[in-house]
Amino acid sequence: MTLYKYLLPRFLLLLLILLFVDKNDYLAVSSNSWQTLVNGQTLSGWQGQDQSKPHEWQTAQAVSLDPQDNRFFVIEAGKGIFVNGKTGRTQNLVSQKKFGDVEVHIEFTVPHKSNSGIYLMGLYEVQVQDDFGTKNILFSTCGGFYARKLWDGINLDWQRDGKWIDGTPPLVNACKPPGIWQTFDVKFRTPRFNSSGRKIQNAKFIEVKHNGTLIHKNIEILGPNSAHMPIIEASQGPLMLQGDHGPVAYRNVRIRPLP
DSSP: OOHHHHHHHHHHHHHHHHHHSOGGGHHHHHOTTOEEEEOSSOOTTEEESSTTSOOOOEEEEEEEEETTEEEEEEEEEEEEEEEOTTTSOSOOEEESSOBSSEEEEEEEEOOTTOEEEEEETTTEEEEEEOOTTOOSOOTTSTTOBOOEEEOOSSOSOHHHHOEEEOOBOOSSOOOOOTTSOEEEEEEEEOOEEOTTSOEEEOEEEEEEEETTEEEEEEEEEOSOOTTOOSOOOOSOBOOEEOOSSSOOEEEEEEEEEOO
16 A cells, blocks of 8 residues: 555545534544533533622523624524623623633623623633724733732722732734634643642743734733632632623633643
């Protein structure tokens, strides 16, 4: 058998896989170590941040920009995605499972000027926001690591009067237009603690790509970002999807341990 005859059927098989596998299923095909957290079929495995109160997160088949008001979605009933209700003013959604060092793939879409966030360990936010075409890149730009408020030791209302510190803007603005699905691919390392529980290394975002474009590399996070869950830094924590800053939809959220 010639080398050509040996390789040809294998090449054709690979070509068929690439042609007929949905691009959104690529991660599941490429590695069985991925765990799907948002499959859009059910909210099982997730809960509201405050379990004593209801939330408006739901599954849907699709969302599109409302032609009457592009700040909102038209929600098509069904399954396939998560969306935070009609108004986008509900509580945060938190995974029941906790994770350590991870790689995460996230797909999201927001309407015009809407806002959300993805919190690794419930503490460290990657900003989700409609910033398509924005020239001035800030820590609050989509893909940025949102700053946190530092208490000055005097004012009791530190959320109102505290000083913003530690925010990190993305290297570039990689946003697509509102209503278009976008991706984050994140590699994240948890903080490290000694035997007595004292933190000896900060959490680190090893790499973040937005729509395939590198926007962060080896960024240490000194502490939890603004609007984080009321929990302490630890070696494991949940994933949190912010739900109270405006309409947002998520799909195909997958996670796996870092090697």
